Amino acid sequence: MDKVLGNKKTIFLLVLPGILVMIAGVLFPILMSGYLSLTSMQGGGAAKFVGLQNYIKIFTKDKTFWVSIVHAIILGFSYMLFQHPICMGFALLLDKMGGKAEKVFRVLFFIPCVISIMVTSKMWVNILNPTFGVFNKVLTAIGMEGLARNWLSDPNTVFISVLFIIMWQGFGYGMLIYYAGVKGISGDVNEACQIDGATGFRKFFSVTLPLLMPVVKVNVTLGMISALKQMETVFLITDGGPGDRSQFIANYLYQQAFRAFKYGYANAIAVVFVVICLVVTVIYNKVIVVEDL
Amino acid sequence: MTNTHTLNKTAKQKKLIIKSIMWAIMSLFAVLQFFPLIWVTNFSLTKDSDVFTSGILKVPDPPEWQNYSLAWVNGNILKYTINSMFVVGTTILIVAVLSLILGYAFTRMKWKFANAWLTFILIGMMIPIHTTLLPNFLIFRQFNILDTPLALIIPYVAFSMPLGVFIMTGFMRSIPRELEEAAVMDGCGVMRIIFQIILPITKSAMVTIIVMTFINNWNEFIMGATFLSSVMWKTLPFAVYEFSSQYVSRYSVQFAVMVLSALPSLIVYICLNEQIAKGVTFGAVKG
Numbered sequence: 001m002d003k004v005l006g007n008k009k010t011i012f013l014l015v016l017p018g019i020l021v022m023i024a025g026v027l028f029p030i031l032m033s034g035y036l037s038l039t040s041m042q043g044g045g046a047a048k049f050v051g052l053q054n055y056i057k058i059f060t061k062d063k064t065f066w067v068s069i070v071h072a073i074i075l076g077f078s079y080m081l082f083q084h085p086i087c088m089g090f091a092l093l094l095d096k097m098g099g100k101a102e103k104v105f106r107v108l109f110f111i112p113c114v115i116s117i118m119v120t121s122k123m124w125v126n127i128l129n130p131t132f133g134v135f136n137k138v139l140t141a142i143g144m145e146g147l148a149r150n151w152l153s154d155p156n157t158v159f160i161s162v163l164f165i166i167m168w169q170g171f172g173y174g175m176l177i178y179y180a181g182v183k184g185i186s187g188d189v190n191e192a193c194q195i196d197g198a199t200g201f202r203k204f205f206s207v208t209l210p211l212l213m214p215v216v217k218v219n220v221t222l223g224m225i226s227a228l229k230q231m232e233t234v235f236l237i238t239d240g241g242p243g244d245r246s247q248f249i250a251n252y253l254y255q256q257a258f259r260a261f262k263y264g265y266a267n268a269i270a271v272v273f274v275v276i277c278l279v280v281t282v283i284y285n286k287v288i289v290v291e292d293l
Numbered sequence: 294m295t296n297t298h299t300l301n302k303t304a305k306q307k308k309l310i311i312k313s314i315m316w317a318i319m320s321l322f323a324v325l326q327f328f329p330l331i332w333v334t335n336f337s338l339t340k341d342s343d344v345f346t347s348g349i350l351k352v353p354d355p356p357e358w359q360n361y362s363l364a365w366v367n368g369n370i371l372k373y374t375i376n377s378m379f380v381v382g383t384t385i386l387i388v389a390v391l392s393l394i395l396g397y398a399f400t401r402m403k404w405k406f407a408n409a410w411l412t413f414i415l416i417g418m419m420i421p422i423h424t425t426l427l428p429n430f431l432i433f434r435q436f437n438i439l440d441t442p443l444a445l446i447i448p449y450v451a452f453s454m455p456l457g458v459f460i461m462t463g464f465m466r467s468i469p470r471e472l473e474e475a476a477v478m479d480g481c482g483v484m485r486i487i488f489q490i491i492l493p494i495t496k497s498a499m500v501t502i503i504v505m506t507f508i509n510n511w512n513e514f515i516m517g518a519t520f521l522s523s524v525m526w527k528t529l530p531f532a533v534y535e536f537s538s539q540y541v542s543r544y545s546v547q548f549a550v551m552v553l554s555a556l557p558s559l560i561v562y563i564c565l566n567e568q569i570a571k572g573v574t575f576g577a578v579k580g
Contacts, residue, residue, distance in 0.1 A: 004482075006402070006403045014393060022389075026452070027427075028428075095387045108323055109323070109326065110324065115512075116533075119530075122533050124329065131345070163510050171326065225419075229423070258427075277419050
C-alpha cells in the first residue's frame with residue numbers, strides 16, 4: 001500500500017500539472033508585478049529601475065488610492081449594517097414559511113446573482129438614467145419629484161447609488177448563506193424553545209442569533225473581501241467617477257495600467273493590493289475556525 | 294369544550310394572519326427586487342421611443358418581436374454564446390480533472406511538503422484577479438497568445454482550481470480507505486484507482502466544483518476585456534458591452550440583448566438550483 005501511495009514519480013506526475021497552472025497563472029504574474037513595481041515602466045518602453053519610489057508615492061501622495069480603500073471599507077460596513085440584517089431577516093422568514101413558498105422564494109431571490117454583472121450593471125445605468133430612467137419616474141409618481149436627479153453623475157449621490165446597486169447584486173448570496181445557517185439549526189433547539197416558551201424577539205436574541213454567529217462571521221468576512229475586490233460594477237457604471245467619488249482599488253489599478261499606461265506604478269498598486277487581501281485573509285483564518293474542512 | 298374550541302379557532306386565525314403577513318412581505322420584497330428585471334424585459338418589447346413614456350410600465354401593443362431578432366443578429370448572441378461555452382467548458386473540464394488528481398495526491402499519497410503545496414494552491418483563492426491583469430497582459434503579449442482562447446482559459450483555470458482543490462480535499466478526507474486497499478492488493482495503478490474507484494464516489498463534490506466553476510467564469514468579462522480585442526473569441530457578456538456602445542439610442546434592442554444574454558445562465562440556474570445553492574454555501578456552513 002505505502003509503496004504505491006508513496007511512489008515519488010507518481011506523486012510528481014499527479015501534482016505537476018496543477019502546480020504549473022498555479023505558477024503560470026498566479027505566482028509568475030505576481031512576481032513579475034513585484035519586479036516591475038520597482039521600475040518606471042511606461043507603456044511599451046523599457047523598464048528603468050527606480051527602487052521603492054512607486055511605493056513611496058502610493059503611501060505619501062496618492063489620494064485616489066486611499067480614497068479607494070476608504071470606499072471599500074464603507075462598502076464593507078454597509079454590507080454589515082444594511083445588507084446582512086435584511087438577508088438574515090429574509091432567511092429566517094423563508095425558513096418560517098415552509099412548504100412550496102419557501103422553495104419558490106429561495107430560488108427567486110438568487111436569480112439576480114446568476115445574471116451577469118454586465119447585464120445588471122447596464123440595467124441599473126438605464127434605470128437611473130436622468131431622461132428616461134424609471135427610478136425618477138417612480139419618484140415623480142409618488143410625489144417626490146424634488147429628489148429626481150442624475151443619480152450617477154451627481155457627486156453627492158453617485159457613491160450611495162453605487163453602494164445600493166452592489167448590495168442589490170449581492171443580496172442573493174448573503175441570503176443564501178444565512179439561509180443555510182438557519183437550516184443548520186437543529187429541530188431540537190426549536191422544540192426546546194417551544195417548551196420553554198421562548199418566542200419572537202427573545203428567541204431570536206438569546207437562541208437563534210448566537211447559533212448563527214459562525215455564519216455571521218463567515219458572511220462578514222466574505223463581505224469585507226468582496227468589498228476590497230469590488231471592480232466590475234463600478235467599472236461598468238461610473239468608472240470611478242465623477243472625480244474619484246466612486247473609485248475602488250481594482251478599478252483605479254486598471255485605469256493606471258490600461259488608460260494611463262503607467263505599468264510600473266500600476267504594478268506597485270497591485271502588490272499593495274495583494275498584500276492587503278492576504279492580510280485580511282489571515283485575519284479571517286484567525287477569527288474563523290472552519291471546522292472539519 | 295366550547296372554550297378550547299374557540300381557543301383553537303383564534304389560534305388558527307392568528308396563524309393565518311401571520312402567514313398572510315409573511316406572504317405579503319415576501320411578495321412585496323420580491324417585486325422590489327425583481328422590478329428592474331421586469332422593467333428591462335417590458336421595454337425590450339416596445340418601440341425605442343416608448344422608453345420615454347411617463348408611465349412606469351407599458352403594455353407592448355403589439356410586441357416588437359423584431360427587437361429580439363435584431364438583438365440576436367447584431368448582438369452576435371449565437372457566436373458569443375458558443376465562444377463562452379467553449380472557453381468555460383474547457384475550463385470546467387481542466388479544473389475538474391486537476392482538482393480530482395490533486396485532491397487525491399494531497400489527501401491519499403504520502404509525501405513531504407504535501408501541506409505546503411496545498412497551502413500554495415489554496416492561497417490562489419485569496420488573490421484578486423485584477424492584480425494579475427497587467428502582468429498577464431504583458432506575458433501573453435510576449436508569448437503571442439493575446440486574443441486567443443488560451444488567454445482566458447489559463448487564468449480561468451488558475452483562479453478556479455484552488456476552490457476545486459479545496460472542495461475535493463475536504464470531500465476525500467471523509468472517504469474510507471478500505472476500497473483502495475483492496476484495489477492496491479489487486480495490483481491497480483494509481484490512475485486506475487483515481488478514475489475507476491474514487492471518481493464515482495466523489496460525484497457530489499464533482500458537481501459542486503463544476504457548478505461553481507461555471508458560475509464564477511460564465512459571467513466574467515474583465516479578463517476578456519483586457520486580453521481579447523477582436524470579435525473572434527469574445528464571450529457572451531460582450532454582447533451587451535458592444536451593443537450598448539454601437540447602438541446608443543436603440544434602447545429597446547439594447548434591453549433585448551440584455552435579456553438574451555442573461556438567458557443561458559438563467560436556464561442553467563433553473564435546472565441546477567439545488568446544486569448551485571449547495572455550492573454557494575459550501576464551506577460557509579458546516580454540514
